[in-house]
Amino acid sequence: MGLQNGSSQHSKVFTIWKHLGSNNGFIVANQAFFNQTTDREMKRVIADFTQCLKEENRYLEKQLIKIGIKPTPALTVHSKAKTKAIQVRTRTRDSDISAALSMNIASSLVTTSAALGEEINEDNIRKYAHFHMKKAVLGATLIKLSNKKKWLPPPTTYSIKSR
Template structure:
C-alpha cells in the first residue's frame, strides 16, 4: 500500500492543498469582516438577513479550515478585527454603501468563492479536503441563488445585454 491509500486525515497535505486552504482562509476572514461592515450600511431587512447568514456560514468555514490547518501543523493567517457596530442613520448619506451595491458585491463574492472552491476540489488529492470544499461549494451555490432571487425581487439586478434569436424577427 502506498502513502496515499489509507485514512485521508493521516495523509500529508501537498503544497497546493496547503496554499489553497490557507489562502481560502485568509480570504474568508477578510470577507466576513467586509460583510460585517456592509451590515452597518444595509437598510433592507432581507439583505441584512442574507448578510448575517453569510457571516455565520463564513465563520463555520473558518472553523473547519483552521482545524484542518492546525492538525497539519500549518500556521494560520491573521484575522482582521471585527468592525464596530454603527447605526445606519449615523452614516452620512454620501458615505453610505447603497443596498444594490452591497448585493452586487455579495454576488461577486459568492461567484469568486465558487471558483475558489472548485479550484480547491480539483487540486486536492486528499478526499476529506475535496469533500470539505465540495460542501462549501454547495452552500455557496445555495447562497448565490438566494442573492440572485433578492436582486431580482428588489429590482437591483442589472442584466447584461440580452441576446434575442435573430430568427424571431423573420417570421
C-alpha cells in the same frame, strides 16, 4: 504530521492559507455591508454568508493545525454601527452592496471549487462540497432578492447600423 510529503503538501498548505485569507477579507467586507444596508433580507444573506465563511475557516484552520502550521490571524472586524448613524449621502446603496456581495460570493465559490478540485481525501471532498453548495445557494438567493428588489439593471440593447 509535518511537511514531509514535499511539494504536494506545500501546495495544500498554500491553498488553505490563501483560502483563509480570502475568507477573512470577505468577512470584514460583509460587516461593512451589514452596517450600510437598510434591507432586512439583504442583512440575512450577508449574515448567512458570514456564518458560512466562519464555519469554513474553522475547518480550514483545523486542517492547517493537523499539518503542523499555525493558521493565519483573522482580520479586524468593523464594529457594529447603526444604519441611522451613517449619513444618507455617505451610505452605500443596497443595489451596490448587492453587486459587490454577488462578486464576493462568486469569488468565494471559485476558491472553494478550486480547493475541492485539488483534494484527494474523501472526508475533505465532502466538506468542501458542503461549503460549495451553501455558497451556490446563497448566490441564488441573492440573485432572487436582487431581482425582487429591482437592484439588477435591465440589460441594454443596441443595434449596430450597417454602413
